[in-house]
Amino acid sequence: MTITIRVPAAKRSFLIFCLCLAALYFAIISSQFVAYFSASQPNLASLKFALRLEPWNANYQYLLGQYYWWLQQRAEARTELKKAVGLNPHNSFFWLNLASVEDLLDRPEDARAAVKNAIAVGPYSPRIAVQAGNIYLNENQTQLAFAQFRRALEGAPYLAGQIIPMCWQAQPDASELLRDALPASSDIYSSFLEFLISQKQRAAAAMVWAQIGRLGQPVKINDVFDYVHYLIGEHRPDEARTVWRDAGSLAGLKSYAPSQQNLMVNGDFNLTVLNGGFDWTYEKQPGVSIELEPSQSEVGGASLMISYDSGGLEDSGIRQLISVSPNSTYHFSAHFKTENLEGAGGPHFVLQDAYTGESYFQSDELVNSATWRQVTVDFQTGPATHLLILRISRVPAGSAIRGKLWIGNLSLSPTGKQGGS
Numbered sequence: 001m002t003i004t005i006r007v008p009a010a011k012r013s014f015l016i017f018c019l020c021l022a023a024l025y026f027a028i029i030s031s032q033f034v035a036y037f038s039a040s041q042p043n044l045a046s047l048k049f050a051l052r053l054e055p056w057n058a059n060y061q062y063l064l065g066q067y068y069w070w071l072q073q074r075a076e077a078r079t080e081l082k083k084a085v086g087l088n089p090h091n092s093f094f095w096l097n098l099a100s101v102e103d104l105l106d107r108p109e110d111a112r113a114a115v116k117n118a119i120a121v122g123p124y125s126p127r128i129a130v131q132a133g134n135i136y137l138n139e140n141q142t143q144l145a146f147a148q149f150r151r152a153l154e155g156a157p158y159l160a161g162q163i164i165p166m167c168w169q170a171q172p173d174a175s176e177l178l179r180d181a182l183p184a185s186s187d188i189y190s191s192f193l194e195f196l197i198s199q200k201q202r203a204a205a206a207m208v209w210a211q212i213g214r215l216g217q218p219v220k221i222n223d224v225f226d227y228v229h230y231l232i233g234e235h236r237p238d239e240a241r242t243v244w245r246d247a248g249s250l251a252g253l254k255s256y257a258p259s260q261q262n263l264m265v266n267g268d269f270n271l272t273v274l275n276g277g278f279d280w281t282y283e284k285q286p287g288v289s290i291e292l293e294p295s296q297s298e299v300g301g302a303s304l305m306i307s308y309d310s311g312g313l314e315d316s317g318i319r320q321l322i323s324v325s326p327n328s329t330y331h332f333s334a335h336f337k338t339e340n341l342e343g344a345g346g347p348h349f350v351l352q353d354a355y356t357g358e359s360y361f362q363s364d365e366l367v368n369s370a371t372w373r374q375v376t377v378d379f380q381t382g383p384a385t386h387l388l389i390l391r392i393s394r395v396p397a398g399s400a401i402r403g404k405l406w407i408g409n410l411s412l413s414p415t416g417k418q419g420g421s
Helices: 008-039 044-053 058-070 074-087 092-104 108-121 126-138 142-155 157-170 174-180 186-198 202-215 221-233 237-250
Strands: 288-296 301-310 315-323 328-342 347-353 359-362 373-380 387-394 401-418
Touching: 044 058, 058 074, 058 092, 074 092, 092 108, 092 126, 108 126, 126 142, 126 157, 142 157, 142 174, 157 174, 157 186, 174 186, 174 202, 186 202, 186 221, 202 221, 202 237, 221 237, 237 315, 288 315, 301 315, 328 347, 359 373, 387 401
Parallel strands: none
Antiparallel strands: 288 301, 301 401, 315 387, 328 373, 328 401, 347 359, 347 387
């Protein structure tokens, strides 16, 4: 639609009106910009000036309350935060910060009311739930806090590393935390297990692992490795063996379970070397490289090739822990071959107690065999031996060694004989 103005006076009046309107718009925009700039300055005068320009702005009111909070002027902070929630009662963070101030001013009823308002306007926010839980903890409202933490973890499991230590500090009881604070999730329970391991809470960790088993949900292999490593370090090899057995279904490790016919895991190297738990582990040694070789008909499976080009070493770095029983007789068997292996002090198979270092078997030097040869021995464990370690060591160590060694078809089996105590 086109407006035609024929009277000059009317034209002037319309132009004046438009200019006034533009000036008003410019003044509003300028005022908002100045207010925004002032509110962004971290000082009291600027925040107050911003509020004089825009007294209806709840965000500026909140920032002023926060500033008083930082100055530890709690009464003033409370006043400004109450104004902020009055201007905008739909912002959860406004309510939570007001609740924190009420709590510090020893106004528990007002603090609880503010927390309830925060939850009411933001019930599905994990951040809101965590802050609400913290406020409830400060008031010793443990069950209310746990309910909020549980809600937070249901929406954001990655917060477990932050929430679990707070829960444990408030209530160091694994059964209560499993029941009230932590959702039934193997990932969250595994985070709890990791925390308990770091705190050396062995009994509580065992309870959590049992609960993980009841869930029947998949478990990460590294979590299994960490727990087995912890139990072995705590001289609990039988418990570590049970965890490894349970992990067969939980972590896809059924193929890595020892059997009554062979207590060693992956002795034919037909499986990927896991480098953890009761499978082979490898610690990189200077001048030593390790590589899986394809099927070798002589040993009925794959083999492991160890290449040496070292100025001197004692251990090849490859080893396996083997769970055994005290006062029992076992049969060990392995195959090996070499290529251009030179140096004083060749490698040996060594079986010893993993804790005391007591040696049960040390083979002859694994040298001078271009074709596969077998090494066997029968031996009896001592009265306190529950865990063996198989290593490939050099005796004596220290001199240069070069060449290649293959090992394969390793086994350790009980003979059925049992010694005296």
